[in-house]
Amino acid sequence: MRVLLASRGSRGDIEPLAGLAARLTAKNAEVTIAAPPDPEFTDLAARADARHLPVDAPIRQMVQSIAKGTGPSMHQHIREILASHGPAFTAVAEEGCDAFVATGLFPVVATAQAVAERYGIPFASAALQPTTLPSHTQRPFPMPGWPLPEDLDNRALWEWDKQKMQAIFGEPVNAYRESIGLPPTEDVRTRTLTDHRWLATDPVLSPWEPTDLIDVVQTGAWILPDERPLPADLEAFLDAGEPPVYIGFGSIPVRDAEDAARAVVESVRAHGRRAVLSRGWARLAPIDDRDDCFVIDEVNQQALFPRVAAIVHHGGAGTTHTATRSGTPQVVVPQIVDQPYWAGRVAELGIGARHDGPVPTTETLTAALATALDPETGRRAAELGPKIRTDGADTAADLVLNMTA
Template identity: 55%
Template sequence: MRVLLTSWGSRGDIEPLAGLAVALQDLGAEAVVCAPPEDDFTALLDRAGVPMVPFGPTVRSIVAKDRPPTMQDAFRLAADLVAARFATLPEAAEGCDALLATGLMPAGARDVADELGIPYMLATFHTFGLPSRHFPPGKRPGKPSSAEETDLKVLWEEDAQRVNALYGEPLNTHRAALGLPPVDDVRGHVHGDRALLAADPLLCPWKDKVDLELIQTGAWILPDTRPLPDDLEAFLDAGEPPVYVGFGSIAAYLSPDVAATAVQAIRAHGRRVLLARGWAGLDAIDDRDDCFVTGEVNQQALFGRVAAALHHGGAGTTTTAARAGVPQVVVPQIADQPFCAARVADLGIGAAHDGPVPTLESLSAALGTALAPETAARAETVAGRIRADGATVAAKFLLDMAGREKPPA
């Protein structure tokens, strides 16, 4: 059995696929990942022993700029990614028995699977973007909804129209070249009748009843056994546990003084600082020895040795910190991150910063909550409730699906 897994997105979209691929291999199947040609992703998948097929532009070329992507950037990227899927996925899926797609709206993946006659499945790492009867859609490039509109059904219909505007023309152009009829609801077409929710039920509960059947597996975690670098080990051993600060691939959305604000707020609490550079290139603000700057490291090994983790609220980082039992301060920027921040606060395992731009005062207050003894105790309790078998659950489901379903070509 062989499965193609594909995504275009940040590390938080690619690492779970590596975890799922390893779980598939453990069950005796083959897995290949089709992902952006990012050096970080190539190294990640190579470490996991998973073959990779590159497609599309690098993510860093789109998001790691001094400004967020414009609407024109979004429409250009949508067309480019649809074209890249139709160009790359057919060959990558050769000999495969199923295709799973995730990341930024993977328009084109289902169409390739249907053309090849293999089962298709969408996966998501959060509920952001899934039609709901309880919350409105998030922001998406295109014509915005009226500020006065409150009817959720109307708002989600308008969201579907924005998806059509982004992806409809390029998708249907490529479908026509294959002799396939046009799609009039791209969002519904990509979602299908059912999808996998690769998120922990405690961190991301889903009780919504919509047309889409959502199968929640738990988060897809890639085991990481790498040791920490010697100089980082020395810093950790030299004093009390520091506060970790990292914003992953979030770069264009961050305020330029976020590192200085974080360092000052942490020092105000008498704590040492561990800065992760990330794609924003965070760096020390002086030469004091209470601050250490690191590159990409094993967060699974690191988070158990810090006093708190200050981050952007990506689903992967939130899950890793929760599993480690470390209190969190979440400064959300985009997409599902405000939801993750609110969930951390609701569970009592950290603080949700109000808004994306922290000040010294606001961040100091959030750290006060995270560093309180009761928060640490609660974080330790919750850690034991986070599932670790999500990738295996999903792998078994996919293999069962591939064995049962053979859609017509």
């Protein structure tokens, strides 16, 4: 069986696909991961024994341009995605493919769905977090220029969301559909995402309440096992004293990296702790030459997180799952999109603290770390960690293999 897994985004969008790919290849499927051409995604595909199909420009380049305010307009970006991903997905379809699974940015999913429809290939849409799924218990995510009407209940808001999505994406998506011989759609959201979706989150960390607005299958998180050893110098630092505090914001370019680094390091020192500072896309760097702060680039978080005293992070879905599974308390400093949701879940479960707002200061982080380092928080985190499922990718792989049954 040949399978295409597609997304466009940062590591948090692509690594779950690699987790799914690893289980599919273990079940003798041939898997192609369509993702940006960044070298880290080639490495992820290789770890999953899958083929990496590079599509469009590097995502790091795009994210940094958006952070600087120099990126393309939303309408331009939509058209660029359709133009770059359409031929790539078509080539895979014409080579022979048995199933398409897409997640991430809506235009990517729309392109994958249209190509799958054109060639009669079974298609599935997956979400890596629940906030984009219609539900009577939550409101749609607002988009720039489209504030949510205040006078509508949740059900009516999701109907309004259909109109919003049609207004934003309908014209370019329908133009693409017609260019490959498909009829236009008057409900681009449902046509693209379908009314039956997969949710790749853990049911303990992120419980889904069934709703009559959509049919959702919650598989559990798609985790790529990581057996890589930690670097020797990091091992030496960990062994040289009490467990340090980890700080990293992953693929998020924070607003002022120098101020953020100062805030996190000073707050850790206020608690008499050492720090492991992950450079990441925020380009965090040491604030002085003291030996209580160790700087790392990308490492095996599955191996590192159980060995630290607390984890300060941005609240991406993947990092939150890994941190929770480690049994280590967290401080979440949410920046964008679904990150406030994950910060809220960490606080509600009592396994860490939610920072108030995206800009950390020494004072606010010192207070949040006090909550995370409290022994009771640590006890709850340690109790919850083993309850996080690790079979989500296997469950999803079986769903993929049954798509053509």
